[in-house]
Amino acid sequence: MTLSSAFRTGLRRSLLAVAVGTVVSGMTFSSAAVAQERELLNSSYDIARELFAAINPEFQAWWEEEHGEEIAISQSHGGSSAQARAIMQGLRADVVTFNQVTDVQALADAGLVAEDWQDAFENNASPYYSTTAFLVRKGNPKGIESWDDLVKEDVQMVFPNPKTSGNGRYTYLAAWGFAENEFDGDEEKIQDFMRTFLRNVAVFDTGGRGATTSFIERGIGDVLISFESEVNNIRSEYGSDDYEVIVPPVSILAEFPVAVVGENAERNGNSDLAQSYLEYLYSEDAQRQLAGFNYRVHNDTVVEEFADQFPDTELFEVETVFGSWEEAMENHFEGGALLDQLQRR
Amino acid sequence: MSQLAFWRSGSTRVLPGFGLSMGISVLFISLVLLLPITGLFGQLSELSLAEYFAIITEGRVVASYMVTIGAAAVAALVNAVFGLLLAWVLVRYEFPGKRLLDALMDLPFALPTAVAGITLATLYAGNGWVGNIIEPMGLQVAYTWVGIALAMAFTSIPFVVRTVQPVLEDLPAEVDEAAMSLGATDGVAFRRVIMPHLWPALVTGTGLAFVRSLGEFGAIIFIAGNMPYETEITALMIFVKLQEYDYAGASAIASVVLFVSLALLLAINIWQGRFVRRLHGGKG
Amino acid sequence: MRRIGDAPLVRRLLIGAALLLSALFLLLPLVAIFAQAFSQGVMVFWENVSNAFTLHAIGLTLVIALMTIPICLVFGVALAWLVTRFSFPGRRILQTLIDIPFAVSPVVAGLIYLLLYGRNGWIGGWLDSHDIQLMFAWPGILMVTIFVTCPFVARELIPLMQAQGSREEEAAVTLGASGWTTFWRVTLPNIRWALLYGIILTNARAVGEFGAVSVVSGAIRGQTNTLPLHLEQLYQDYNAVGAFASAALLALIALLTLAAKAGLEWRASRREAYT
Numbered sequence: 001m002t003l004s005s006a007f008r009t010g011l012r013r014s015l016l017a018v019a020v021g022t023v024v025s026g027m028t029f030s031s032a033a034v035a036q037e038r039e040l041l042n043s044s045y046d047i048a049r050e051l052f053a054a055i056n057p058e059f060q061a062w063w064e065e066e067h068g069e070e071i072a073i074s075q076s077h078g079g080s081s082a083q084a085r086a087i088m089q090g091l092r093a094d095v096v097t098f099n100q101v102t103d104v105q106a107l108a109d110a111g112l113v114a115e116d117w118q119d120a121f122e123n124n125a126s127p128y129y130s131t132t133a134f135l136v137r138k139g140n141p142k143g144i145e146s147w148d149d150l151v152k153e154d155v156q157m158v159f160p161n162p163k164t165s166g167n168g169r170y171t172y173l174a175a176w177g178f179a180e181n182e183f184d185g186d187e188e189k190i191q192d193f194m195r196t197f198l199r200n201v202a203v204f205d206t207g208g209r210g211a212t213t214s215f216i217e218r219g220i221g222d223v224l225i226s227f228e229s230e231v232n233n234i235r236s237e238y239g240s241d242d243y244e245v246i247v248p249p250v251s252i253l254a255e256f257p258v259a260v261v262g263e264n265a266e267r268n269g270n271s272d273l274a275q276s277y278l279e280y281l282y283s284e285d286a287q288r289q290l291a292g293f294n295y296r297v298h299n300d301t302v303v304e305e306f307a308d309q310f311p312d313t314e315l316f317e318v319e320t321v322f323g324s325w326e327e328a329m330e331n332h333f334e335g336g337a338l339l340d341q342l343q344r345r
Numbered sequence: 346m347s348q349l350a351f352w353r354s355g356s357t358r359v360l361p362g363f364g365l366s367m368g369i370s371v372l373f374i375s376l377v378l379l380l381p382i383t384g385l386f387g388q389l390s391e392l393s394l395a396e397y398f399a400i401i402t403e404g405r406v407v408a409s410y411m412v413t414i415g416a417a418a419v420a421a422l423v424n425a426v427f428g429l430l431l432a433w434v435l436v437r438y439e440f441p442g443k444r445l446l447d448a449l450m451d452l453p454f455a456l457p458t459a460v461a462g463i464t465l466a467t468l469y470a471g472n473g474w475v476g477n478i479i480e481p482m483g484l485q486v487a488y489t490w491v492g493i494a495l496a497m498a499f500t501s502i503p504f505v506v507r508t509v510q511p512v513l514e515d516l517p518a519e520v521d522e523a524a525m526s527l528g529a530t531d532g533v534a535f536r537r538v539i540m541p542h543l544w545p546a547l548v549t550g551t552g553l554a555f556v557r558s559l560g561e562f563g564a565i566i567f568i569a570g571n572m573p574y575e576t577e578i579t580a581l582m583i584f585v586k587l588q589e590y591d592y593a594g595a596s597a598i599a600s601v602v603l604f605v606s607l608a609l610l611l612a613i614n615i616w617q618g619r620f621v622r623r624l625h626g627g628k629g
Numbered sequence: 630m631r632r633i634g635d636a637p638l639v640r641r642l643l644i645g646a647a648l649l650l651s652a653l654f655l656l657l658p659l660v661a662i663f664a665q666a667f668s669q670g671v672m673v674f675w676e677n678v679s680n681a682f683t684l685h686a687i688g689l690t691l692v693i694a695l696m697t698i699p700i701c702l703v704f705g706v707a708l709a710w711l712v713t714r715f716s717f718p719g720r721r722i723l724q725t726l727i728d729i730p731f732a733v734s735p736v737v738a739g740l741i742y743l744l745l746y747g748r749n750g751w752i753g754g755w756l757d758s759h760d761i762q763l764m765f766a767w768p769g770i771l772m773v774t775i776f777v778t779c780p781f782v783a784r785e786l787i788p789l790m791q792a793q794g795s796r797e798e799e800a801a802v803t804l805g806a807s808g809w810t811t812f813w814r815v816t817l818p819n820i821r822w823a824l825l826y827g828i829i830l831t832n833a834r835a836v837g838e839f840g841a842v843s844v845v846s847g848a849i850r851g852q853t854n855t856l857p858l859h860l861e862q863l864y865q866d867y868n869a870v871g872a873f874a875s876a877a878l879l880a881l882i883a884l885l886t887l888a889a890k891a892g893l894e895w896r897a898s899r900r901e902a903y904t
Binding site: 081164340 | 400403404405463466467470471472473487488566567570571572573574581584585586587588589590591594
């Protein structure tokens with residue numbers, strides 16, 4: 001019986017400790033959530049953490065100087081679709097800074113973002129942009145310069161699955177846009193090109209980060225395809241001697257749309273703050289920081305400063321080749337649409 | 346046996362606490378488990394029967410069932426053998442490092458599945474610690490279905506070990522002493538004397554491991570390669586539908602996994618109940 | 630007297646096989662995690678761990694686990710008592726229902742909670758109009774964690790209590806012991822290790838859960854980011870060392886729980902030896 005009584009006392013004591021600990025820490029956490037100052041919540045895509053970690057303090061300082069008010073900014077990061085889904089289900093983000101036009105549009109369709117959100121800020125509400133580019137191994141052994149080099153028999157590519165990743169969708173659309181131009185719209189030839197293109201994929205990771213890991217750390221494939229900003233960041237992260245960035249002569253324009261989530265901002269009493277925060281992204285200071293993270297920007301002064309960093313390339317818009325994002329999604333990515341047909345065997 | 350006699354039989358009337366434990370269990374199951382599940386069926390009701398079948402029988406989805414079930418079956422079988430071995434060694438023998446080994450068993454649960462996935466992929470990829478030994482031998486694990494089975498086996502091994510271990514511990518020493526004194530060899534004694542006691546736990550553990558593997562996502566996607574028709578798992582198909590804001594489609598595929606899993610679990614429970622009843626001579 | 634498998638050769642062979650396989654299959658990944666976490670030295674590891682966001686994530690994760698355990702414990706014991714000590718119609722169904730969380734993939738688990746308690750759900754809509762927020766706040770994380778972990782205690786107890794049968798308890802009750810006394814004095818000592826395993830598994834899973842939590846958390850840094858979510862974020866950010874530092878912490882929490890169990894076991898066995 002002593003065994004069981006020792007056990008029982010132990011169990012009782014630990015249960016008590018758990019109960020007390022729970023109550024105390026529960027209170028700490030709920031009180032921590034009540035902030036004294038106004039707090040802006042920015043919901044963003046998953047690789048933008050360091051970017052906004054750099055921009056937020058600058059904005060906070062600027063706001064305090066202008067309005068004499070101290071504010072807090074919180075960040076939420078995740079896959080852009082998952083972030084949009086969370087907002088639709090009640091995540092009270094004041095602003096969104098996404099990397100997919102379709103995800104902001106989904107919020108607009110749900111009535112959370114103004115219908116005319118693309119006109120609310122300059123440049124289609126996209127304070128910065130990028131394109132799809134290649135990262136190849138040192139010396140570019142397979143001689144990859146443009147999209148048609150990717151369908152050669154001995155080339156293996158890594159890019160995320162267009163079904164799960166917006167990044168992967170851009171890659172697919174960029175290749176399609178190239179083929180459309182190359183074959184003068186001959187549907188059969190475009191599809192043949194795309195079929196070979198998709199067959200040369202070595203691994204389909206679910207997201208951009210996974211694809212990077214496959215290419216860099218697992219040593220798979222000859223070329224990694226991702227946003228230009230990403231491949232540059234990856235190159236500086238993993239050693240500029242081992243990899244080269246190739247920006248193809250023709251590629252797709254990738255916009256990084258922003259919007260105020262009207263209903264939430266109003267409810268949180270942050271409408272002015274939200275508007276101002278997004279406008280700030282267009283300021284020269286912010287644009288310089290963005291360029292530092294390898295994004296292409298609009299501010300003329302900054303564009304000139306960073307001219308060497310961004311090679312000239314012909315960027316086409318999704319709208320010109322595919323009509324609209326809606327049509328691109330419907331014709332290519334939905335279940336049973338072109339992407340599925342091209343991968344069928 | 347009449348209905349009334351069934352109710353009165355065995356221990357049903359002797360022990361107290363029926364009302365209290367019933368109350369807690371039913372309340373909890375209703376609120377925590379059943380109520381949210383209605384959300385899933387709410388989504389399903391948006392589909393017509395034809396649409397539902399079209400979604401769940403789409404070629405790529407069907408291919409993903411094959412991959413998932415095949416890999417999960419292999420993982421479960423491997424775990425049945427490996428888990429039994431581990432449980433036996435942990436209960437029956439004293440050796441240096443036993444505590445550490447015991448602690449290691451829970452690691453797969455404690456690690457977020459994504460970490461497990463990244464780590465396994467790191468180890469088994471062509472340039473990883475294990476990969477660069479086995480790949481020259483012609484054995485490719487990462488980015489094949491073997492990798493999927495490996496990740497499944499890793500995340501579900503504790504189910505087998507931790508289900509078998511307590512039962513084995515609880516087995517009185519006299520059981521095998523008696524068998525040994527009758528002069529049976531180890532193998533025969535194990536099969537005849539120990540296994541009958543372990544079966545329910547072993548099958549339960551293996552079944553749970555299998556079911557867990559059917560739904561696993563985080564650990565697998567990093568090592569699977571995710572090539573259409575070859576190494577795409579069903580959980581990925583659900584994830585794809587979610588990315589497309591297609592809740593109804595996601596719920597449809599999820600419901601297939603749910604039904605299959607629940608049917609298996611129900612079968613295990615019924616079987617386990619029969620087994621125990623037989624073992625305890627009609628009582629259950 | 631000799632027991633099965635006591636022959637030295639069999640013994641060595643089995644221990645050897647178990648150790649070798651576990652080393653390859655379980656220890657190696659663990660070593661790899663710590664190797665990655667410390668790949669740039671202890672200082673970098675420490676910087677990552679002592680970062681305010683990481684500390685908050687650790688705190689939140691532990692609090693959620695601490696809240697989950699007692700709830701799952703009460704439920705698990707009640708259910709195990711119910712299904713192993715009584716027979717009634719629907720018993721198997723009840724026992725199978727408890728397995729639902731195993732049958733539902735974690736992301737789907739998060740999703741169903743979101744569909745019900747999210748802004749567009751039927752309960753969520755009402756909550757929202759009363760300005761109560763469960764999803765994207767810690768109550769939501771707690772709810773899905775309970776969902777995912779609730780089978781463990783019951784699952785550990787049921788096979789054992791079934792195997793043990795109820796003769797001892799019946800004897801106690803027949804001799805006049807009250808229900809609670811019977812439970813504390815007869816049942817609990819018999820099931821203590823299974824109960825502890827159940828708690829350990831519950832804790833381990835609660836601490837490590839990613840899929841379900843990621844759907845309902847909103848991942849607001851410094852507010853609703855648990856350690857596994859934080860880890861994912863760092864990994865996405867190319868901060869592999871930071872990510873693996875968090876992973877190492879999670880592995881450490883698991884090992885500490887196990888050490889606590891081992892300690893309790895040791896103390897109990899020592900007391901037994903003295904009396």
